[in-house]
Amino acid sequence: MLTLALLLIGSHQTWAQANGKCGFVPTQEMIQRTLANKAAAENGLALDFRDGETYVPIKFHLIAKLDGSFRVDESNVFEALCYLNNAYIDQGIQFYIYQGFDYINNDVAWDFPEDNLFLMNSRKEARAVNIYIGNKAETPDDPSPGTTLAYYNPGYDWIVCKRSEVNGGSSTLAHELGHFFSLLHTFNGWECSPWDDEIHGNPVSSTTAPCPSLEDGDPVDVELADGSNCETAGDFLCDTPADYNFGLFDNGDCIYNYNCMDPSGNSMDPMENNFMSYFGNCASYVFTEEQEGLVAADLASRSILDTDFTPIATEIEGVPTLNYPVDGENVAYNTVAFNWTPVDGADRYILEYDIDQNFSLLAQEIIVWGTYKSVEGPFLENKEYFWRVRPLNAYYGCTSYSEKGTFMTTDAVAVKEVQEVNAFQVMPNPVAAGNDLQVNLDVNTGFDGQVILRSLDGRTIFAKEMAFATGSNVEFIPTQNLSAGIYMVSIVTQTGVSTKRVVVGN
Numbered sequence: 001m002l003t004l005a006l007l008l009i010g011s012h013q014t015w016a017q018a019n020g021k022c023g024f025v026p027t028q029e030m031i032q033r034t035l036a037n038k039a040a041a042e043n044g045l046a047l048d049f050r051d052g053e054t055y056v057p058i059k060f061h062l063i064a065k066l067d068g069s070f071r072v073d074e075s076n077v078f079e080a081l082c083y084l085n086n087a088y089i090d091q092g093i094q095f096y097i098y099q100g101f102d103y104i105n106n107d108v109a110w111d112f113p114e115d116n117l118f119l120m121n122s123r124k125e126a127r128a129v130n131i132y133i134g135n136k137a138e139t140p141d142d143p144s145p146g147t148t149l150a151y152y153n154p155g156y157d158w159i160v161c162k163r164s165e166v167n168g169g170s171s172t173l174a175h176e177l178g179h180f181f182s183l184l185h186t187f188n189g190w191e192c193s194p195w196d197d198e199i200h201g202n203p204v205s206s207t208t209a210p211c212p213s214l215e216d217g218d219p220v221d222v223e224l225a226d227g228s229n230c231e232t233a234g235d236f237l238c239d240t241p242a243d244y245n246f247g248l249f250d251n252g253d254c255i256y257n258y259n260c261m262d263p264s265g266n267s268m269d270p271m272e273n274n275f276m277s278y279f280g281n282c283a284s285y286v287f288t289e290e291q292e293g294l295v296a297a298d299l300a301s302r303s304i305l306d307t308d309f310t311p312i313a314t315e316i317e318g319v320p321t322l323n324y325p326v327d328g329e330n331v332a333y334n335t336v337a338f339n340w341t342p343v344d345g346a347d348r349y350i351l352e353y354d355i356d357q358n359f360s361l362l363a364q365e366i367i368v369w370g371t372y373k374s375v376e377g378p379f380l381e382n383k384e385y386f387w388r389v390r391p392l393n394a395y396y397g398c399t400s401y402s403e404k405g406t407f408m409t410t411d412a413v414a415v416k417e418v419q420e421v422n423a424f425q426v427m428p429n430p431v432a433a434g435n436d437l438q439v440n441l442d443v444n445t446g447f448d449g450q451v452i453l454r455s456l457d458g459r460t461i462f463a464k465e466m467a468f469a470t471g472s473n474v475e476f477i478p479t480q481n482l483s484a485g486i487y488m489v490s491i492v493t494q495t496g497v498s499t500k501r502v503v504v505g506n
């Protein structure tokens with residue numbers, strides 16, 4: 001029993017579950033950039049650059065399969081943006097979505113974006129940070145343990161992230177942006193081989209780190225616990241204590257719980273809640289002052305980023321009120337028109353609907369630039385639907401959804417055209433509210449029916465019984481008291497319905 005226990009303690013990698021990891025590998029060039037930024041920060045060069053908040057553009061590339069399925073939800077991207085802006089706000093850095101999302105439908109790129117480098121390159125936005133979100137971020141032939149959640153590729157200067165890491169609770173993108181701004185892991189040099197006393201000894205037996213951190217150069221020195229070689233070892237920063245990748249096998253409590261000693265025999269005391277460590281589930285993460293100095297210096301050196309943006313509002317408070325469909329109302333036809341009240345500061349909204357009241361079954365999300373959207377479905381027939389709306393802008397993602405509303409779909413497509421009608425015209429279209437709509441019908445066989453004007457949510461506004469005669473028929477529909485919007489004019493008989501849409505303007 002004792003032997004087994006020792007074995008288990010001695011070789012934690014054989015049984016512990018690895019946390020997710022980052023696939024970033026620093027190149028020689030990247031290290032040079034890190035060191036140059038460090039020198040600039042120490043000389044105070046970056047401080048002159050900025051005055052107030054700097055808004056850093058991010059181009060999010062949302063990759064789906066070819067048929068458009070399995071794309072990350074836009075609402076999750078906004079939640080990730082909210083997390084990022086909280087993570088960087090004390091550095092005066094805020095991120096915003098650069099000119100909308102880039103939607104990519106490609107099976108190869110969806111599974112692993114860099115399998116389609118040509119496509120990634122063709123969609124890259126030079127003036128923004130590029131983040132490609134696909135199904136996974138596993139780099140090929142990576143021998144080190146753990147699932148890759150994301151990485152920054154210093155050669156292409158872009159970030160690849162697994163879609164499950166894009167949400168309001170994950171620190172992954174904040175970590176990757178740290179790399180984008182030239183930060184190394186606090187455990188630089190230990191990525192490929194986290195400390196294990198059976199492999200590296202205890203005290204650690206080598207003074208050089210195990211992984212070829214400089215791609216074509218020598219490994220960095222092992223950083224000592226007393227900080228005596230902090231300028232030249234590990235991540236080259238002195239306010240991030242030595243770490244030998246203890247976080248990868250951490251049990252998710254954000255507490256260093258090994259008894260590792262550095263090559264000098266001193267006990268380790270890593271900084272668990274540093275954004276650039278691997279410790280998981282910390283209540284919050286921070287960057288150190290020196291890390292922030294590098295970020296500022298790197299940002300100052302990136303003159304091509306479009307940082308002139310000022311958001312339309314710093315925050316969005318409040319949520320929309322849902323106007324229509326009116327709660328619980330039947331909605332005819334296969335098109336549903338949605339409308340809600342505007343919210344200050346929002347220039348776009350996420351409209352979400354589902355037959356599940358928790359929006360977790362067939363939830364559809366649509367970004368709407370405004371407060372009205374007519375959706376062509378497909379909607380299921382004879383179902384209760386739930387819907388809600390979330391206000392947003394390019395910069396502010398920390399918003400809530402409205403209260404949810406409901407509507408019922410009726411027999412959506414059980415509509416036959418009226419056989420007796422040769423031609424059906426409604427004019428003028430658009431019509432100014434207050435003017436009559438003229439309905440012209442050319443009929444091949446006389447019939448009895450109705451002329452009906454409805455709003456898109458199915459309410460009947462005007463209805464008149466008519467005996468249509470063979471030949472030309474004209475009827476007028478008043479439009480007084482109609483608010484601007486889209487309406488439907490229908491000819492209804494016992495055998496079918498013919499419908500035209502008309503636009504009523506002010």
Ligand SMILES: [Zn+2]
Pocket residue numbers: 022023024175176179185
């Ligand atoms: Zn990393």
